[in-house]
Amino acid sequence: MDNMKASKSESIIIAIAGGPYAGKKRLCNELLTRLEALSPSTKAHILHLSSFMYPEQTDRYSLNSYDIKAYKETLVAIQGGKERIPLPDGKELCFSPDRDRVVFTEGYYLLLPELLPSYTSKLFVYADGDTRLERSVIRRVCGDHEILAEVLDDFVQNAKPAYEMAIHPTRENADIILPQRANIQSALLFVSQHLQDLLEELNQPKLTSSVQYDPLHEKYMKLAHEMAETSLANREVPVGCVFVYKGEVIGKGYNQTNCSLSGIRHAEIIAIEQILEKYPSSVFSETTLYVTVEPCLMCAAALKQLHIEAVYFGCGNDRFGGCGSVFSINKDPSIDPKYSVYPGLFRPEAVMLMRRFYVQENAKAPVPQAKKQRILKHNIEQMDLTRYV
């Protein structure tokens, strides 16, 4: 399952920018908690821009106090899948190879144009000047027992101008601007939902074959899987397919050999019959088939006679496969044109469907087979793609 491993090295980096005392850290922590509740397999990390402050600098509001180059290199290292990334302040980011890589990063200057390409999403927490001043007083005077006059002076002399001159303008680069009020539950919900979508996308199995990655392949193969699920629900060997002509699904089928008591009622044949009721057979030369399992000898031959353009399939069919596993009907140089096949699309899912079927059938058999055969295995061995191309 190299494809699954590869997906774990991809990263989600969420930038949370905003002015001093806007509430960035609070938002970071809140989002992290929510994310880990939504997706327990996720371990999120927090990266503070303050880790990149030059040690000799004392003005934490000024852009010149931060080593932006080192910060950018860190973002690149995160994206590059590095497992341990040392930070200038002596801290370290440590990623687990089998966990999703999610980083919340917060700071004043995160939305500088040169940093933007590294982020998955860009948030800006907005609080007006009065709110930020009030917070700075509460935190520094009441919390840290600093002198009020000095805190006010620092705010007016340093924090306020830095915000207005350099931080506020980067707000333009945000995807989402969050108001920082006491109650921002709906905004948090919105951002959490967005994060969940990002995680789902990150964990989508990618192609294992030589096919170029294309979200449309996923879309159509998922429809084929839905058909296969119908087979499974009907106690049929779970194979499903869709035929796509110029971006439109023109036929769908799932295996129905048991219920019809006919060994030829394969998913492909059912869909082909559906198509021929509405379209001339010439459509097939511009039609692509997505099928969860490699077409059998019979279907592979039928597809060849119909001049199918291409076939994408999930797992191979070691007993009856007609597209490379047993015979290569698709490559046969006889009268009908050859067609290309692309194996391995959502293969682990296709294999698991078949296993679920056999486990279910064994369990329902009048004399159940030995117990060990009823266990649903999850390991998926590599596929030798060279057989098919």
Ligand SMILES: [Zn+2]
């Ligand atoms: Zn077949």
